[in-house]
Structure formats: structure tokens, C-alpha cells
Amino acid sequence: MANLLELNNVSKTYSHGIIKKDSTVALRDISLTLREDEPSILTVAGESGSGKTTLAMLLLGFITPTTGQIIYRGKDISKLRGQEKLAFRREVQAVFQDPFAVFNPFYTVDHLLTVPIKKFKLAKSKAEARDKMDEALTAVGLRPEDIIGRFPHQLSGGQRQRINVARALLLKPRLLIADEPVSMVDASLRASILETLRNLQRDHGVSIIYITHDLTTAYHIAKSIIVLYRGGVMEAGDVETVIKNPQHPYTRLLIDSIPWPNLEQRWGAQKIITREAGAVSGGCPFYSRCAKAMDRCKTPAPMYRLAPFQTASCYLYEGHEQMDAAQLSETLPV
Ligand code: SF4
Secondary structure, three states, rough: OEEEEEEEEEEEEEEEOOOOOOOEEEEEEEEEEEEEOOOOOEEEEEOOOOHHHHHHHHOOOOOOOOOOOOOOOEHHHHHOOHHHHHHHHEEEEHHHHHHHHOOOOOOOOOHHHHHHHHHHOOOOOHHHHHHHHHHHHOOOOOOOHHOEEEEEHHHOOOHHHHHHHHHHOOOOOOOEEEEEEOOOHHHHHHHHHHHHHHHHHHHOEEEEEEEOOOOOHHHOOOOOEEEEEEOOOEEEEEEEHHHOOOOOHHHHHHHHHOOOOOOOOOOOOOOOHHHOOOOOOOOOOOOOOOOOOEEEEEEEOOOOEEEEOEEEOHHHHEEEEEEOOHHHHHOOOO
8 A cells, every 4th residue: 555645765854044054954864654545643743943833834745845845646746737736735635723813803714614515516506515514514523503603702712623624534634744733722621622623533534743832732642652752853753652751852851841730849940961162064953952962962863763763863772773864763663
């Protein structure tokens, strides 16, 4: 069976400055495969500046890699034209962070649903369009009669985000890029939206790349995770293993800073040990903050396989089996 998506050694560098040219590496040598026959949810986690949003923009074809290729169902997405490009636009959908931004406040929310129906000619009549809207809204746990005809400001943030998911679902996508979909939604509604996304994968066969800075939500939705820092993969593997037993100093730092509910311990009582040193160009991206940095870390660390479904890019694990970037997907369970 062909792959749904392949990233082959994808890097993205932004150049800036007119007189003095400078560049920033936003994403560094990422390889990844999602299989077509096994819809999965993969979390990509990291702080701002880690390269998560660049990855989302690349996957949606909004920007092109500086090096490497992104292959969707056997075709390089930067070379898609005509009908193939239209099919890609329909099959790869996105849900973004701000559930309000996509709505036009002057139109009822149905507008957001009717536009893709018309653009992609999904219905032959108004009645069929309405049936499709009802079906998509019901699939994301909304009652169409509560939604159709309302204006965006009349709905909650959670309802608006579900409508965004319904809009994506209308197009029968194969891949959904969910970029921080619950970060602007009330905490009380997050779990139900994450459950909706999980249903899309389970019941509708949609693969999801879930992009987040929040490891607690990653834990609830995905089976596998990639932790990014300054554009590079720091740790990856089975979400349960990586979150319960993080090995990379950066993942540990992220986990330690989560305010897990623990009545015995006040949040912030536990000191997070880091150091701030000068960055080392070309070395480990985490060098300047790592409490365990060594001279060795001034050159980039390879990926080491620590367990069947856990890998970390860190010299602390020298001696373990070394992997190259292309083997990353072997450590991501579906
Ligand atoms: Fe720290 Fe060195 Fe590991 Fe980087 S490679 S995380 S600097 S110990």
C-alpha cells in the first residue's frame, strides 16, 4: 500500500536582511511517513519557535521546502497542478488555532460550510447541500438546528471550533493538519474537541497531524509524538513512553513545566534546572539551555534508538543504536 504522506529530509530556511544577508533554519532534516492504510494521529510538540507552524505551512503546500521533498500519495506537492492540486486542496484540510478568525461576522455560520460545497461541487441541489451540512455538523457532535442560521458571535468558542472541524469533514479529507486547535478554547471544552478529532480518525479514516505546545493534550489524543526544538527533532516515539519516561533534556524540561494536578506539590515549587549559555552554531540546538551540555555537544547529536518506540537526539545516549533521519517513522507507532 502506498504512503499517504512522506517527508524526505525536509528543511526550511528563511533568509532575511537586504544588505547583510542572514538566515534562520526553521526546520531541519525532517523525515516522516504516514501510511495510507492505517489512519493515525501524530502529535508534533514544541514551544513557539520550534518549527511547528512552519511544518504545518509546508504540509499544506503554502510554502515550499528549501531542501527535501514532501510527497502526498506518490506526488511531490510542489509540482501538483490543475486537477491534482485541487484534489490535494480538498483531501488535506486544516483546523487552526483561532476558531473565530475564519468566520465572517456579517454572515451566518452556514456560509463557512456552503463555500466549500460550492467550490468543490459537492452537492447538486440546495437540499443535498443542507443534508451534507447536517451530516458534517452531527458528526462533530453539534445539533444542526442549534447552528444553522446563527451568527459566529452567537456561538461558543467550542462550537465555532467544531464547525471548523465540520467544514474540514465535509470535504472528506484524508489528512487533517490541526494546528493548536484547542489552545484558544475554554479548558472545559478541550476534551470534547479532542474526542471529536479522535472520532474523525477512528470513524472516518482521517489521519491527523496534531500540532501543539501542550503535552497534556498530546497525551490524550495521539499514539505517537515528535518533540521539536529550534527546528530539529529532539525526541520521538510512543506518546505514553515519551511523556511518562522522557529521555531528552528538552522533553524533560517541557514535562517538568506542566502543572500536573498534585495536591502535595505547589506548581513552581520544583526548580527546573537549566543554564543559559551562548548558542553554538551548528551544535545541538538545545546546547544553550541544557544543564547537561558537554564539549561534545558543540557538534550536532545523531538520533539514538533508546527503545523500540523511543528515540532521542542527544549525546547522553551514545552507545545506543544510531539512526538516520529517514528511520524516524520506525519509532512512531500507529
Ligand atoms: Fe544537552 Fe548535549 Fe544532549 Fe544537547 S546533546 S541535549 S546539549 S546533553
